[in-house]
Amino acid sequence: MPHTFPPIPASTTDTTDLAAIRHAAEELRASEARYRSLVQASCAILWVASAAGRLEGEQVSWTVFTGQPAAQFTGWGWLDAIHPDDRDCTAAAWRGALAGSSMYQIEHRLRRADGQYRYMNARAVPIFDAAGVVTEWVGIHIDIDERKRVEERLRLLDAMSQATRNADDPKTIMEVTTRMLGQHLGVTRCPYADVESDNDRFTIRHDWTAPGAISTVGAYSLDLFGARAASDMREGRTLRICDVDTELAEGDGAAMFNAIACRAIICCPLVKDGKLVAMMAVHQDRPRQWTGAEVALVEQAVERSWAHIERVRATEALREADRRKTEFLAILAHELRNPLAPIRNGLQVMRMAEHDQATVARVRDMMERQVTQMVTLVNDLLDIARITRGNLELKPVRVELRELVASAVETSMPLIDANRHTLSLDVASESLLLDADPTRIAQVIGNVLNNAAKYTPAGGRITVLAWRDGAQAVLSIRDTGIGIPPESALTVFEMFSQVGASLDRAQGGLGIGLSLARRLVELHHGTIDLIRDDTVEGSRFDIRLPLAPEVAAQAPADDPRVSSAGSGLRVLVVDDNADAADMLSELMDIIGHTSRVANDGPRALALAEQFKPDVAFLDIGMPGMNGYEVARALRGMPQLEPLVLVALTGWGDDNDRARSKEAGFDHHLIKPANLEAVERLLTDLVEQRKG
Missing domain, CATH: 1.20.5 (Single alpha-helices involved in coiled-coils or other helix-helix interfaces)
Incomplete structure (x- = not known):
């Protein structure tokens, strides 16, 4: 009979061991839960790899950051999230750590789920069992992008400073800075602009462009950016547009940016003492998600560039001021010696011939x-x-502008006559009453007239026009002289400045006339400007002065020469034959129209700008600027539309009529003009205007 054993009762020890196992499992599960929570809450990326270095299973924080699911990162697939330029060195470092069972450490760029690459510090350590065999690897990625970007930004800014350290002109600083910034960011274009004192216009002095991109050098209005962006930039707020087409409307700058193939832009304004002084921008020809680090880089670049440029300009200004003062002393000695020499000789003559x-x-x-x-x-x-x-104390009184012009002309006439110049005056008949110091304003006008007389070759023309413009009186002085080159336009009002001055070519004076004129005009709350005018052969200076308050408050009176009971026409007669022009002008007045006369093309254009004629009779065969050329120039002045042009010529065949029509003439009359035909033509025009 087989031997049987009685059942063994469960011991107390076994029950205790089972409870311990269950407790340990619970703790393990709780630990794993805490680990998962830590991973999800951490800004770092925690990951675990097998002993062979492969990522397996679920890697929560890796997936959250990179967007890679397990199917993509498993094994060595995680390398696809590393920046292509960093991928090979990363793989080599990981293989080296695996081979030596040593710590893995590297810095590389890791792609975030939104596609942006971030600098990361990656570390991993091996986990060993009791026998010293690696069982797994535990790793961490820590985001160091901000620190790296700051370091990178500082290195670039330092490199810019080093590259421009010895630069002694603003252009070199702009060229180097825009090139280094543009190449570093890999953009299409990088322009630098100075903002003019009116806080509206800005001038792009230089821009670096990638191959094939167009340059944007030139002057622009800030309003091209649109009202919102222009206001932001005047207050120093950076414009960051990642996609022009989706973020901007046509009136908000989209039209301007599309015209220069710019689809994304960072434009950093620089405001100093409440004024917008400079801007630097980067343009991309495709949409681009600009980072905060990129914006900060452009902001710091414009700040440093402007500061360096201003230092250079200040140094240049000191050198230029020193040069001008030295030149001034030489010219002063020259100007004093000129009168002293004849005075000394005169005394000798008087003694000898007493x-x-x-x-x-x-x-x-x-x-x-x-x-x-x-x-x-x-x-x-x-x-x-x-x-x-x-x-300097002003002594303002109530005075008519025409009286000041007359006073200045009287003072300047000896110099004008000595150079055989022709002076034309055309002052509006309406009251141009000013509250001004008559001596000082006459001095201003005289200084400008004297300049015109000095710098106009003998036998030239000087024209003085005066009219009302809103609450201001405008005095325009124009000449047919040598003109002022563009490079001198910005300095012509500065102290001791003379255009093309040298001791052997000096036209007389110390180069302070225009500087003094500007300061005196500004003391009267007015302005004086050099005007670019293609209709003027030489120079044009416009002086604007505020009208007396009660005159400024009144509606502008109709000039009796410009109005004829509301029914007449303003007629401009242009003919180099003064007698013929005057007779035709007399006819205009007799039949109820208002006329002006000009005896050459340039005078006609200057007069038309102020007179704004309804009809112009132009002699074709004038010397210098013929009637065809005057007609084309008048047609190019949109403020004169609608203007009727009538050709006066001794030629009347079909070819002549066709040519006058091509030049813009509406009618063609044969000299001597039939007065009845002229009157009939003007009557028809009046009827058309009424209709």
């Missing part, structure tokens, strides 16, 4: 002229000094 009363009188007149010249020169110097110190 009984020759005619000679003594002639020498005395000469000496008075020379002393007057010296007094004028010294007075100008004293005026500049008083204005600089702020103690």
Whole structure:
């Protein structure tokens, strides 16, 4: 019979062991739960790899950051999330750590789920069992992008500083800075702009462009950005547009950006003392998600570039001021020596011919002229000094502008006559009443007239026009002189500035006339500007002064020369034959129209701008600028539309009529013009205007 054993009762020890196992399992599950929670809450990426270095199973934080699911990162698939430029060195470092069972550490760029690459510090350590065999790897990625971007930004800014350290002109600084910034960011274009003092216009002095991209160098209005962006930039807020087509409307700058093939932009304004002074931008020809680090880089680049450029400009200004002062002293000596020499010689002559009363009188007149010249020169110097110190006292009175013009012309006529110039005056008949110091404003007008007389070749023309523009009186002085080159336009109002001045070519004066004129005009709350005008052969200066308050408040009165009971026409007669022009003009007045006369093309264009004629009779065969050329120029002045042009010529065949029509003429009359035909033509035009 087989032996049987009684059942063994469960021992107390076994029950205790089972409970311990269950407790350990619960703790393990709780630990894993805490680990998962830590991974999900951490800004770092925690991951586990097999002993062979393969990522397997679920890697929660890796998937959350990179967007890679397990199917993509398993094994060595995680390398696809590493930046292509960093991939090979990352793989080599990982294989080296696996081979040596040593710590793995590297910095590389890891692609985030949104496609942006971030700099990461990656580390992993092996986990060993009791026998010293690697069982797995535990790794972590820590985001160091901000630190790396700051380091990178500082390195680039330092490199820019080093590259421009010895630059002594603004253009070089702009060229180097825009090139280095543009290449670093891999953009299409990088422009640098100065903002003008009116806080509206900005001038792109230089831009770096990638191959094939167009340059944007030129002057623009800030309003092209649209009202919102322009306002933001005036207040120093950076414009960041990642996609022009989706973020901007046509009126908000989209049209401007599309015109230069710019689809994404960072534009950083620089505001100093409440004024927008400069801008730097980067343009991309495709949409681009700009990072905060990229925006910060452009902002710091424009700040440093502007500061460096301003230092260079300040140094240049000091050098230029020193040069001008040296030149000024030389010219001052020259100008003082000029009158002193004849005065000294005159005294000698008077001693030698003291009984020759005619000679003594002639020498005395000469000496008075020379002393007057010296007094004028010294007075100008004293005026500049008083204005600089702020103690020049104005003595304003109520005065008509035409009286000031007459006073200035009287003073300048000897110089104008000495150079055989022709002076034309055209001052509006309506009241242009000012509250001004008559001596000072006459001095301003005289300074500009004297400049025109000095720098216009003998036999030239000087034209003075005056009219009302809103609450201001405008005085325009134009000449047919040498003109002012663009490079001198910005400095012509500065102290001791002379266009093309040299000791052997000096036209007289110290180069302070226009500087003094500007300061005196500004003391009267007015402006004086050099105007670019293609219709003027030489120079044009416009002086604007505020009208007296009660005059400014009134509606502009109709000039009787520009209106004829509301039914007449404004007629411009242009003919180099003065008698013929005057007779035709007399006819205009007799039949109820208002007329003006010009005897050459340039004068006609200047007069048309102020007179705004309804009809212009143009002689075709004028010397210099013929009637065809005047007609084309008038047609190019949109403010004159609608303007009826009538050709006056001795030629009347079909070819002549066709040519006048091509030049823009509406009618063609044969000289001598039939007065009945002229009157009939004007009557028809009046009827058309009424209809």
